[in-house]
Amino acid sequence: GAGVSQTPSNKVTEKGKYVELRCDPISGHTALYWYRQSLGQGPEFLIYFQGTGAADDSGLPNDRFFAVRPEGSVSTLKIQRTERGDSAVYLCASSSTGGSPLHFGNGTRLTVT
Amino acid sequence: AQSVTQLDSQVPVFEEAPVELRCNYSSSVSVYLFWYVQYPNQGLQLLLKYLSGSTLVESINGFEAEFNKSQTSFHLRKPSVHISDTAEYFCAVFSSGNEKLTFGTGTRLTIIP
Numbered sequence: 001g002a003g004v005s006q007t008p009s010n011k012v013t014e015k016g017k018y019v020e021l022r023c024d025p026i027s028g029h030t031a032l033y034w035y036r037q038s039l040g041q042g043p044e045f046l047i048y049f050q051g052t053g054a055a056d057d058s059g060l061p062n063d064r065f066f067a068v069r070p071e072g073s074v075s076t077l078k079i080q081r082t083e084r085g086d087s088a089v090y091l092c093a094s095s096s097t098g099g100s101p102l103h104f105g106n107g108t109r110l111t112v113t
Numbered sequence: 114a115q116s117v118t119q120l121d122s123q124v125p126v127f128e129e130a131p132v133e134l135r136c137n138y139s140s141s142v143s144v145y146l147f148w149y150v151q152y153p154n155q156g157l158q159l160l161l162k163y164l165s166g167s168t169l170v171e172s173i174n175g176f177e178a179e180f181n182k183s184q185t186s187f188h189l190r191k192p193s194v195h196i197s198d199t200a201e202y203f204c205a206v207f208s209s210g211n212e213k214l215t216f217g218t219g220t221r222l223t224i225i226p
Contacts, residue, residue, distance in 0.1 A: 033213065042117075042203050042216035043157070056213060091157065093214075101147060102214055106156040 002026065004105035006092050012111045013082055021077040021108045025094030032075050033102060034067055035091040043091055049075060082112045115140040115208045119217035126194050127225045134189040134220045136178075136204030145207040146187040147214070148178055152200045160202070163187065174198075199224045 005024040013019050025032050030051055035043035045059040049069045057067070064082075069075040079086055089109050093102035116139045126132045138144065148160040161172040168180040178189045187204060204217040 031212070035216075040122075040218075042119075042205075042218045045213045045215065048213050050212070059213075093157075101159045101162055103159075104149075104157040 004092055004094055004103050006090075006105035006108050008108060009106065010109045010111075012113060015082060015084060015112055017082050017112075019079050019082055019110065021079075021090050021092075021110070023075045023077070023092030023105060025073065025075070025092070026103055027073075029094035029096050029103070030072070031095045031097065031100075032069060033093045033095075034075070034077050035093065037089045037091055037107070039088075046077070046090075079110075082110075084112045086110060087112045115144070115206050115211060115215050117204050117206050117215055117217035119204055119220050121220050122218065123221045123223065125223045125225055128196060129193045131192050132190065132194050132198075132222065134202050134204075134222065136187045136189065136217060138185050138187065138204070138206040140185075140206060140208045142208050142210060144209075146178075146180055147205040147207070148172075148176070148187070148189050149203045149205060149216075150200045151203065151219075157203070160189075194222075194224050196224050196226065198222060 007022045032049040034046040037043045047057040047067050052072045064080045067077045089107040091107045093104045095102045118137045146163040149157045150160045161170050163170050163180045171177045176191045201219045203219045205214045207214050
């Protein structure tokens with residue numbers, strides 16, 4: 001079956017611009033997660049949705065980062081006024097229930113120039 | 114708070130030799146433990162998991178890991194590695210009541226022919 005899909009796979013943007021990253025989870029998965037992976041690091045938690053609501057957004061680094069999941073399926077991670085330090089691979093994952101293994105997408109590589 | 118420590122950032126191993134990738138975790142509650150693998154230019158894939166029951170868990174490609182509660186460890190082992198095992202390996206912990214997966218910084222396994 002289809003896995004977690006993330007678009008675009010690569011995004012290059014200029015400092016100060018706004019970007020949106022999209023995640024299509026596995027059908028039926030109620031839990032959706034966003035992670036950020038910098039070079040040489042493990043994935044860092046950003047935000048977790050259970051259904052439509054953000055159950056835990058404690059990993060968002062600052063108020064330039066925001067994520068939505070309006071219909072409990074597709075999610076969009078939004079970054080305002082991008083900075084060079086935002087450059088990383090942004091990973092999305094979904095799972096059927098808490099504690100179930102997370103299924104990851106291939107990520108969006110964001111480069112801020 | 115939960116955390117994961119992977120002490121070895123890089124492990125070079127000769128082909129057909131055994132390998133152990135170390136993982137220690139910190140959590141005050143019961144945990145689920147995972148190993149994820151990231152092959153070059155690919156996304157994160159679940160390698161194996163410990164949820165409950167037998168403390169020794171195995172993957173389909175010959176890896177195994179043992180949950181040791183007293184030592185708070187979940188080391189990954191393989192008796193004989195292959196070139197195709199070259200990848201980055203991430204240990205992760207999920208605690209009940211804390212609905213997010215926390216990753217270690219990863220161990221890069223390089224197989225030497």
